[in-house]
Amino acid sequence: MIATTLSTIVIAMLAAGLLLALVQARRWRAGRAAEVDFVAGLKALPRRYLVDVHEVVARNSFNSRFHALTAGGFLASLVLIVALALPPLRHGAVWALLSLALAAMLAGGLMVGWRRRVERPAELSGGRFSRLPFALLAYAAAFLTVALDQTAGGLLPGWLALALVLVGAWGCAELVLGVWKGPLKHAVHGALHLVAHPRPLRFRDGAGRDSAIRPLDLEAPKLGTERPVDFDWNRLLGFDACVQCGRCETACPAYAAGLPLNPKKLIQDLVTALDEEGSDRSYAGHGHPGRPLGGVHGGPAEPVIGPMVHPDTLWACTTCRACVQECPMMIEHVDAVIDLRRFQTLELGATPGKAAGVLEELRATDNPGGRPLSRRLDWAVDLDLPVLAGKGGCDVLLWLGDGAFELRTQRSLRALVRLLRRAGVDFAVLGAEELDCGDVARRLGDEATFQDLARRNVTTLRRYRFDRIVTADPHALHTLRNEYRPFGLDVPVVHHTAFLLDLLREGLLKAETRLSDSVTYHDPCYLGRYNGEIDAPRALLDAIGLTRVEMERSGLRSSCCGGGGGAPLTDVAGERRIPDVRMDHARATGAATVAVACPNCALMLEGVVGPRPQVAEIAELVLAATEPRP
Numbered sequence: 001m002i003a004t005t006l007s008t009i010v011i012a013m014l015a016a017g018l019l020l021a022l023v024q025a026r027r028w029r030a031g032r033a034a035e036v037d038f039v040a041g042l043k044a045l046p047r048r049y050l051v052d053v054h055e056v057v058a059r060n061s062f063n064s065r066f067h068a069l070t071a072g073g074f075l076a077s078l079v080l081i082v083a084l085a086l087p088p089l090r091h092g093a094v095w096a097l098l099s100l101a102l103a104a105m106l107a108g109g110l111m112v113g114w115r116r117r118v119e120r121p122a123e124l125s126g127g128r129f130s131r132l133p134f135a136l137l138a139y140a141a142a143f144l145t146v147a148l149d150q151t152a153g154g155l156l157p158g159w160l161a162l163a164l165v166l167v168g169a170w171g172c173a174e175l176v177l178g179v180w181k182g183p184l185k186h187a188v189h190g191a192l193h194l195v196a197h198p199r200p201l202r203f204r205d206g207a208g209r210d211s212a213i214r215p216l217d218l219e220a221p222k223l224g225t226e227r228p229v230d231f232d233w234n235r236l237l238g239f240d241a242c243v244q245c246g247r248c249e250t251a252c253p254a255y256a257a258g259l260p261l262n263p264k265k266l267i268q269d270l271v272t273a274l275d276e277e278g279s280d281r282s283y284a285g286h287g288h289p290g291r292p293l294g295g296v297h298g299g300p301a302e303p304v305i306g307p308m309v310h311p312d313t314l315w316a317c318t319t320c321r322a323c324v325q326e327c328p329m330m331i332e333h334v335d336a337v338i339d340l341r342r343f344q345t346l347e348l349g350a351t352p353g354k355a356a357g358v359l360e361e362l363r364a365t366d367n368p369g370g371r372p373l374s375r376r377l378d379w380a381v382d383l384d385l386p387v388l389a390g391k392g393g394c395d396v397l398l399w400l401g402d403g404a405f406e407l408r409t410q411r412s413l414r415a416l417v418r419l420l421r422r423a424g425v426d427f428a429v430l431g432a433e434e435l436d437c438g439d440v441a442r443r444l445g446d447e448a449t450f451q452d453l454a455r456r457n458v459t460t461l462r463r464y465r466f467d468r469i470v471t472a473d474p475h476a477l478h479t480l481r482n483e484y485r486p487f488g489l490d491v492p493v494v495h496h497t498a499f500l501l502d503l504l505r506e507g508l509l510k511a512e513t514r515l516s517d518s519v520t521y522h523d524p525c526y527l528g529r530y531n532g533e534i535d536a537p538r539a540l541l542d543a544i545g546l547t548r549v550e551m552e553r554s555g556l557r558s559s560c561c562g563g564g565g566g567a568p569l570t571d572v573a574g575e576r577r578i579p580d581v582r583m584d585h586a587r588a589t590g591a592a593t594v595a596v597a598c599p600n601c602a603l604m605l606e607g608v609v610g611p612r613p614q615v616a617e618i619a620e621l622v623l624a625a626t627e628p629r630p
């Protein structure tokens with residue numbers, strides 16, 4: 001009798017869960033059609049769950065242990081309880097196995113209880129989420145007692161066994177509701193999202209890192225995303241896979257600086273908007289800094305930007321991908337931000353702050369500062385830079401970027417040019433033929449200007465012979481390497497730190513003077529997270545003898561300097577400035593110098609006032625180390 005009751009309850013709950021999942025699926029199907037290779041996604045699912053998701057969860061070993069115990073025990077218990085529906089399987093061995101599975105789940109549930117009720121990290125949501133430990137413990141403890149009793153031959157009085165089954169049934173129902181709209185969403189929505197992921201190549205079973213913004217069809221009737229239903233259906237599914245773990249919130253530099261953006265809340269706003277007359281009244285996590293909770297409302301066919309999401313939230317993002325890097329459900333926050341920005345910029349012309357003027361300059365003069373391209377080499381008049389148009393071909397095309405118009409960047413470019421000369425590299429520049437690469441236009445949502453610049457730059461580049469492009473600007477590197485491919489560019493693009501390291505290793509540059517200062521290295525988001533390049537700059541600093549100390553956040557988990565995504569142009573106000581927060585991380589190391597490898601990072605960090613480490617571009621440090629001894 002107990003076995004039949006138990007298996008009937010669990011089968012009924014599973015059926016209810018399936019029904020609720022179908023109800024949810026109707027919400028995602030309201031989105032735009034998208035091509036999804038379901039067969040490949042299903043085949044890849046175990047690996048994506050057990051390798052890619054696990055890799056993120058395992059960054060906290062306590063979390064990964066309780067996930068394994070709870071999920072493993074729960075799934076095994078479901079299989080065993082369903083098996084008990086068959087009378088021939090109702091014997092002691094199956095009950096004993098069930099006891100083992102439930103004991104593992106109980107241990108995991110206690111750990112979940114510790115984390116959610118005792119430790120209580122601020123980034124976790126409350127409400128329905130804080131009931132999770134009780135549901136896990138009710139299910140595991142009640143059914144474990146019953147299973148042990150059945151293993152021992154059924155010693156408990158019938159009424160007590162039944163009461164325990166009812167307690168377990170409540171836990172089970174709560175868990176099913178958690179799968180539908182709560183902390184266990186990753187079980188169904190998460191799995192489906194991993195199957196139908198909009199960027200299948202980002203997983204280890206694909207090509208690996210996939211961080212390029214996708215081109216927009218500029219002939220489409222509507223440019224960008226205005227309403228939730230304008231997202232592809234599998235993006236809506238992706239948002240709905242969010243389990244409000246708050247890892248993105250903790251990683252977000254805009255949130256840390258008190259700008260009105262919390263990536264977790266942004267994703268929840270998009271989920272909320274899938275409901276007719278959706279509102280954030282039942283949201284039980286941190287909101288966007290400075291914005292009250294409870295007033296947000298919208299629906300699937302209502303504009304997202306407006307009563308649902310304040311425009312400042314959209315423009316506060318630096319597109320640094322820290323949120324994406326930390327999300328265990330592999331949600332693509334930045335893609336959503338860019339899609340929404342595209343509608344604001346291309347359809348409404350609502351780009352805020354200095355950004356609108358900069359985009360106008362860019363369209364008129366092909367560089368964001370509005371300076372004549374013929375003056376790109378003014379800073380190097382004494383260096384007599386070889387220009388590709390005069391040379392016809394070279395080994396290395398040095399892409400200067402718009403930093404060539406900035407005093408600070410000119411200093412590090414001069415150091416780089418001297419190093420190339422010292423190593424005897426056959427290089428040239430494009431000079432006036434180099435247009436802005438379009439990075440800032442694309443991040444600000446102006447896809448039309450980006451595509452125009454990309455096509456014209458690619459046409460120029462294809463006229464010349466060179467083996468590779470070297471640049472000191474990670475934004476240009478990412479754009480030329482990854483985002484120009486659909487426009488016909490397919491040449492190696494190398495960051496100057498990797499190139500200088502090769503020159504040192506080949507003996508073409510020699511570290512003559514060992515620098516003795518301590519240094520901490522700030523990873524540029526577009527080099528580290530976007531392109532996975534975190535080793536070469538460090539190896540370079542080590543090679544020239546500097547004592548390197550790491551900041552609290554470094555490598556792929558580094559924090560942004562605030563300079564990406566057009567953020568310095570949209571300039572949304574917060575409690576602090578993002579570079580000030582980042583400089584705090586650098587100060588805490590006690591290093592004398594922060595080494596940077598990006599013109600934006602140099603500008604942002606040098607703008608920090610007060611006592612702080614000095615800021616040096618890596619090329620400047622390498623130049624100092626390779627100066628011949630007096």
Ligand code: SF4
Pocket residue numbers: 248251252253254255261263316317318319320321322323324333334560
């Ligand atoms: S990309 Fe960076 S700034 Fe934007 S939401 Fe994610 S973490 Fe925050």
Ligand code: SF4
Pocket residue numbers: 241242243244245246247248249263264267323326327328329330331
């Ligand atoms: S978006 Fe991802 S990281 Fe952020 S709360 Fe949701 S699941 Fe966690």
